[in-house]
Amino acid sequence: MTKKVRDNFTAQTVKFLRERVNNFCSNPDCRRLTSEPKQGGASGINLTGVAAHICAASSLGPRYDESMSTEARKDISNGIWLCNRCARLIDIEPNVYPTELLQQWKKNAELRIFKNSNQKFSSETEVEKELHRALLKSRLQDFSAITNHALSGMANAIHKELKLLDPRLDIYCSHLGNQTLYEIHAAESMQEDTVELKFKPFNNQEFQQKYYDLIAHGSGFECHLKEFTSNSEALNALIPTNLKDGMVILKPKNKHCAILELTDENQNIILELDGTFISGNKSFSINTEKYGGLVKAHFKEISFNEKTIKKSNFDLSIDFSYWDGVELKRLPYFDKVKTIYQKLYEAKTLKAKVIVNGLDLYTAKSSINSDALINPNPV
Numbered sequence: 001m002t003k004k005v006r007d008n009f010t011a012q013t014v015k016f017l018r019e020r021v022n023n024f025c026s027n028p029d030c031r032r033l034t035s036e037p038k039q040g041g042a043s044g045i046n047l048t049g050v051a052a053h054i055c056a057a058s059s060l061g062p063r064y065d066e067s068m069s070t071e072a073r074k075d076i077s078n079g080i081w082l083c084n085r086c087a088r089l090i091d092i093e094p095n096v097y098p099t100e101l102l103q104q105w106k107k108n109a110e111l112r113i114f115k116n117s118n119q120k121f122s123s124e125t126e127v128e129k130e131l132h133r134a135l136l137k138s139r140l141q142d143f144s145a146i147t148n149h150a151l152s153g154m155a156n157a158i159h160k161e162l163k164l165l166d167p168r169l170d171i172y173c174s175h176l177g178n179q180t181l182y183e184i185h186a187a188e189s190m191q192e193d194t195v196e197l198k199f200k201p202f203n204n205q206e207f208q209q210k211y212y213d214l215i216a217h218g219s220g221f222e223c224h225l226k227e228f229t230s231n232s233e234a235l236n237a238l239i240p241t242n243l244k245d246g247m248v249i250l251k252p253k254n255k256h257c258a259i260l261e262l263t264d265e266n267q268n269i270i271l272e273l274d275g276t277f278i279s280g281n282k283s284f285s286i287n288t289e290k291y292g293g294l295v296k297a298h299f300k301e302i303s304f305n306e307k308t309i310k311k312s313n314f315d316l317s318i319d320f321s322y323w324d325g326v327e328l329k330r331l332p333y334f335d336k337v338k339t340i341y342q343k344l345y346e347a348k349t350l351k352a353k354v355i356v357n358g359l360d361l362y363t364a365k366s367s368i369n370s371d372a373l374i375n376p377n378p379v
């Protein structure tokens, strides 16, 4: 007689089968975790495993043993906890997965949990990271000893390993004398969790002032450190918390190409200089030069507060030391500088225009005190 009824496990048996292997699939080549917390909400689980029958629950199923009693078929000894995929696999090919093999899997899976009870659980990814960290440490030790062509290959390998530890950052190492320089960039595809860096400086007051200047004026930041911590595994693997002689240099990504245009009251261009524009939340400044640094112009501390510009300083300087030791007849750019000087002397007002990334950003006007300039055309 063909039996249609399934000798299902009781809920209690299913629970025991699952918990005796801690939710891991019992297939030694799989060992996937078969439950996880539901993503939406604070309760519920997603179960991706099943209490599978070793000998089928009904007569048409795989490995069915008609000599078994209903009780024996429903008994915990006839069950094995598997992930959904493995449960399907053993039923598709019962010849490849005979009863004896499945019993062996089950025994070993339970033994494995027993042996590892009260141990810290590490996922595959975590073990991989641990390995990378160890590898990295040994490489870094070698790194300081190597000084030639092997260096760039080594630096590349270290960069890749660090990337695995923390994909949010691009870290480049270089070694010079007794110093190691770690250049840290935010990765292009910055994820939502931010990288946190904590510094304990040698001098708190100095640190605060510099930090203020960075935020307010966009100035570069350089400070000695005695302690460094972060939430980045890559940085933690690289940099010890306590530093003997550490230094942090922050270079804000706020530099833009700028053009400074100086005109007289009739819109005649006196001078046009190229340079960089740097901004913070309280000021911006622009540094420009021309003729290899002979002529320099600098706008500084143009403080703006709720759209009101408070003060501006503008320096235009000619660095005559550029001509030091050069024969008088051969002074480079002499004619250019003379022309600029002449135009400045003749101008009544000076208009300065700052163009950043092609956009007019700022215009200032000031009168020129010609008495301060020596007449370039003496009578």
Ligand SMILES: [Zn+2]
Binding pocket: 025, 026, 027, 030, 031, 032, 082, 083, 084, 085, 086, 087
């Ligand atoms: Zn599995």
